[in-house]
Amino acid sequence: MSDGLITETAEALGGMTARRPRMLSPLREHLRDTIWFAPTAGLVGAMLLWWVSAELDTQIVSALRDDGDQDAIKDLMGIADDAKAVISTIGSAMMTFIGVVFSISLVAVQMASGQFSPRVVRLYVRSRITKITLTVFMATFLFSLMTLTSFDSEEDPRLLTSVPLIESVLAMLMVLLSLLLFVAYVNGTVRMMRIGFVIDRIARESFRVAVKQPTELPVDTARLGPETAQVTHQGRAGVLRDVNIARAVRAARRQGVVLRLIPRIGDFVVPGTPVFTVHGGAAPARRSLAYTVSVGVERTFHQDLGFGLRQLSDIALRALSPAVNDPTTAVQALDRIVQFLASIVPYPLGALGHRDRRGALRLVQSVPDWTALVDLGFAEIRGCAVGNPQVTRRMLAGLDDLLSLAPEERREPLLRHRELLVQTVERSVPEAADRVFALLPDRQGIG
Template sequence: MSDQEPPSVPPGPPRPPRRAPRYRALSPLREHLRESFWFAPLFACLGAVLLAGLTDLLDREIFAEAAADRTADTLLSFGTAAKSVVSTISSAMLTFIGVVFSISLVSLQMGASQFSPRVLRLYVRSRLIKATFATCLATFVYTLFVQLGYDDTTDPDRAVSVPIVSTVVALAMVLLSLALFVLYVQATLRLLRVPHVIDRVTRESLQVLQDIRWIAPDLAPETAQAPDAHPAGLTLLHEGRGGVLRDVNIRRLIRVARRHGTVLHLVPRIGDFIAPGTPTVVVVGGTPPRPRRITTALNVGVDRTMHQDLSFGFRQLVDIAIRALSPAVNDPTTAVQAVDRIHQLLALLAPHRLGALRHRDRDGAVRLVQPVPGWEATVDLAFTEIRICGAGQPQVTRRLTAALDDLLRITPEPRRPPLLRQRRLLERAVAEAIHDPDNRAFALAPDRQGIG
């Protein structure tokens, strides 16, 4: 073999800068409809009224053709039974709606007391619950309007219609309501079980990871500066209503920054509470836009959502864990199940650096810098409260120790200090809560099942 160096390959043309992912803006109207119970039942009832009118027309046409063929007596023989069926459905459906509504209220109450008030959004936003409630209401309204079109005459020459089609449709709607009710009960029972709720929150968090692409290469490198440190520039204040920042319209802010030839550094993070007068953006270079243009690009609401907010997923899991560790509940096994999923999410984030997202315009110029929680802040959110509340529970401390040890093995060296600090604080908390050396050593032994 020759000892000569291989010929160097000339560098190719520079690659164009990669653009940050295009995010789908959160629609306030869509979110309002998903979190409300009036939209689906209202339109279902309106549809039931229209359907009742349509079936009445069909019944009239069928009876008119039957009268012409002199078979109206045959239809009239079924009329009494059909009307009796519809009347029975109408009276029974109202009771059935009360049962469905009562189960919903009990589920909401149990979910709030057993898990966390933040988890109630899973019930409120459930499409199956709304579909079941809307279908039952539509069936009740439909049968009421069908009965309004009844004609009690027995003379075929004067009879207006016989509700044959209406009865068949009413029976079909009842069968659909029963099928949805069975699915609704099954879904409600799943939402009342801790593992399914924790798994649902975890899957939503994984979807957020995929949507906002925190592991995208167009990230500003992580620094050790304070979270509230921002470049020098003009600071614009919030002029809208106060509330939780649920979403930022990235495209609109990029257009505003491009039009004014500036770079906007967003101050609050997704999930922060902003009040009138709160700093929203720092304008660097160019001419500052009007604050109102920035305010209209911020979606402010009363509660956080999972849209672009991975920290909210951690917050829900932590809330479930510390509520389970409260003296009123005292369920460390549930806390261990929450730590399992926290461990899973942190393991996915561990190999990747985090930093402020840099959004570019179509020419590749950075126009918006959006802060995201760093690695240290995420680790603190994931472990601090559970460590404090569960220091006296060996099942929890052993699972926390196993999670921290595993994360230390897979995390790059520069990102281990927050995990090491959590490990030291865990040992100190256990030492303060458990004084016996043997029990303390047992409580700090790593175990993926807690005590298993």
């Protein structure tokens, strides 16, 4: 277990107050889950860069013509002839590079989906180095094509209007940047094809979600008062990805009510089912709650506290399947499950409160409680761990570590899983010596 990362995460969680969520945070996260946005922005940026550099090249030629320096213009024309051949080569080569990047990405995604879990594909979609590399490659390709259009076929220096000198220099610099990014991209993709780095990435994403959770609990949801109205879901059916908390808090403040989110992040919702209950008055106008609830086809990390544990559990279950039979990978997943649970053991879970600027409670959001998270992390792995002493030993060591950290009121689910694991091993392993060996706690499994 990484003590440094646990301490860092615990300090971040402990020192946090109930912060006001940023309005654009859901939009930013949704854009990070796409591939098209960054390359599109890069193409627009390449067009703007070409326009600015073309204007500068035109002004340079115009200034030299005004000064009557025909020799300098002829020198520029000679340089432009050499640069044109280089730019033509760049334009054709960049399409090959783009194809290579796309092919590597597809192979990496296919391997990750087949070997680890289909849910880890999202890590590759969100990969910054992949998006930056593809963006720069496409921008370089477009910039090279636009630069070729700037070369003037006029041979008379007195009639020449522009020599794409700055454009050619920028195109070559973009090629150099593309080559450096390609090296970084290959290195990053190879790392992401290794299970250790995938598990570490999932754990870090999970910690970011935990850090963003407000640490303030409503005293009791019963104190919200009687339910006065409900707000139903009118969009498409799908998984509740996230809620625009700032928009919901603002709508509740304007109406003078408290909203309680009924489904948890990650639940599947269908049209017509209630998503908010209203306490203290009439429901806010439908327009004020527009785009508050985001529904998609799969869960995301953005506000889903249990999604990281779900992925780690899936990786461990696949590793323990008879077709794979890789208990070491399951132990690596258990390392991170224990690490995540250890980092959040002292902090409130359940129904979280969000307040407005004046400190009034406006939104109550349900998140998994401690028991639900412990069950998510251990229940399914425990059922498949029998016959793999490496896994049972690591799970016992992890449960013992969590028992030493957990307060009294949170020890029950840990003790329950420990007892069930012991009972399962004693019932399934016939040899007494093997039972003793399988039930000996070991942080390395078999270390």
